Amino acid sequence: MSAPDTPKSLIPRYLTQRVRTALQDTPVVLINGPRQCGKTTLVRDLLGDDRDYLSLDDETILAGARSDPVGLIRRLDRAAIDEIQRVPALLRAIKKSVDEDRRAGRFLLTGSADLLTLPQVAESLAGRMEIVTLLPLSRAEISGASNGFLDGAFQGRIDRLSTVGGSTDLMDMVLSGGYPEMLRRVDSRRRQSWARNYLQAIVQRDAVDIADLERLDQLPRLLRILSQYAGQLVNFSQLAGQIGLDAKTARKYLGVLEQLFLIRRLEPWSRNQLSRLIKTPKLYFLDSGLLGALGGMNAERLGQDRTRFGPLLETFVIGELLRQISWRDEPLYPYFYRDKDKNEVDLVLENDLGELIGVEVKAAATVTLGDFRGLQKLASAAGNDFKLGVVVYDGEHLVPFAERLFAVPVTSLWAPSAMLQADR
Numbered sequence: 001m002s003a004p005d006t007p008k009s010l011i012p013r014y015l016t017q018r019v020r021t022a023l024q025d026t027p028v029v030l031i032n033g034p035r036q037c038g039k040t041t042l043v044r045d046l047l048g049d050d051r052d053y054l055s056l057d058d059e060t061i062l063a064g065a066r067s068d069p070v071g072l073i074r075r076l077d078r079a080a081i082d083e084i085q086r087v088p089a090l091l092r093a094i095k096k097s098v099d100e101d102r103r104a105g106r107f108l109l110t111g112s113a114d115l116l117t118l119p120q121v122a123e124s125l126a127g128r129m130e131i132v133t134l135l136p137l138s139r140a141e142i143s144g145a146s147n148g149f150l151d152g153a154f155q156g157r158i159d160r161l162s163t164v165g166g167s168t169d170l171m172d173m174v175l176s177g178g179y180p181e182m183l184r185r186v187d188s189r190r191r192q193s194w195a196r197n198y199l200q201a202i203v204q205r206d207a208v209d210i211a212d213l214e215r216l217d218q219l220p221r222l223l224r225i226l227s228q229y230a231g232q233l234v235n236f237s238q239l240a241g242q243i244g245l246d247a248k249t250a251r252k253y254l255g256v257l258e259q260l261f262l263i264r265r266l267e268p269w270s271r272n273q274l275s276r277l278i279k280t281p282k283l284y285f286l287d288s289g290l291l292g293a294l295g296g297m298n299a300e301r302l303g304q305d306r307t308r309f310g311p312l313l314e315t316f317v318i319g320e321l322l323r324q325i326s327w328r329d330e331p332l333y334p335y336f337y338r339d340k341d342k343n344e345v346d347l348v349l350e351n352d353l354g355e356l357i358g359v360e361v362k363a364a365a366t367v368t369l370g371d372f373r374g375l376q377k378l379a380s381a382a383g384n385d386f387k388l389g390v391v392v393y394d395g396e397h398l399v400p401f402a403e404r405l406f407a408v409p410v411t412s413l414w415a416p417s418a419m420l421q422a423d424r
Helices: 016-023 039-046 059-067 069-074 089-100 139-143 149-154 167-176 188-204 206-210 218-226 236-242 247-259 288-294 299-304 306-326 369-385
Strands: 028-032 052-055 079-082 107-111 129-133 157-160 263-266 282-285 333-338 344-350 356-362 386-393 399-402 405-409 418-421
Touching: 016 028, 016 039, 016 129, 028 039, 039 052, 039 079, 039 107, 052 059, 059 069, 059 089, 069 089, 089 107, 139 306, 149 157, 149 306, 149 356, 149 386, 157 386, 167 188, 167 288, 167 299, 167 306, 188 206, 188 218, 188 288, 206 247, 218 236, 218 247, 236 247, 247 263, 263 333, 282 288, 282 306, 288 306, 299 306, 306 333, 306 344, 306 356, 333 369, 344 369, 356 369, 369 386, 369 399, 369 405
Parallel strands: 028 107, 028 129, 052 079, 079 107, 356 386, 386 405
Antiparallel strands: 157 418, 263 282, 333 344, 344 356, 399 405
């Protein structure tokens, strides 16, 4: 089966080169990420005429794969297989095939669930497979801008620029998110309709494939409740009580939503000597558009109640940076900072050397020195490993507040410009 004819992706994905490189030296490459984020389009853009293409969303192919996974794989030489999480047994068959023939790039897979969290497949392809994560579109990709913010920040540099667009443009960016189908819809009601259908499809299909949940119908309700807790500390008992579950079951359901790339928990950053840090994780949605749709948000409502914009903007900023992390060759690890005195930093990014930057988000057009209190505490705790701290805000100018501390417009995260040294 050859790949169907499809138009090339209108927006180049920055992860593409990582996938191409992996296919040159690794037998199996898996592109993981949420449904409808562009995985299939990326795969089709990469396919050549010498590779079979199978989608497990095709019911006939799905039935055959479940009936005889070994036989299906035995007949393939080089193949792309979409939605591999629907038949985990295929991974064991692929393992046997690549053990017999370890040519690079034999299998290009996609999955709409985090396969490494599934017990039955976690070790199937260890050492034989490279996994890359494709998230919804970033603003850097949409605008075609360079993604130099993180590289510069870890070198103590920050972009100097004026903002691109005003508050209305930013609000539209936040509400649109990064799912291609939501970006195509200008009307907020159409976005919310798409989001409802999207979540229903995930519950009815992907959640069933990866988990045995007794009360599957509670997942949509749980997501709506979670949308009210975005960016907050996770209280499992409180969440469980709202949908009539115990805390252990609530943790299991949250784990499924994480496996499906809908939400993400961030753990608190700590060093061994920092005994004052709390241990409770925070909860974030991976896409601000999906979060806004779940809450019935539109520009008019946010204009009437600006306080509701804060969690959405925080989700948007953290989501943008997580997307930028996903296509980097050098890994970065996301955390948040909060001590028992309630000094907080929304996002802490740490590299393998222990160096870190801090990002605080403020949904306002002005910034004061008090907004840097959490970053100052983080800088003191990290010492020389602290490279830069920024308060990202809905304003127009980059403003230095102290050594290694800046207020920066949201668009600084992706807009190209000249660099400003952080020690100025």
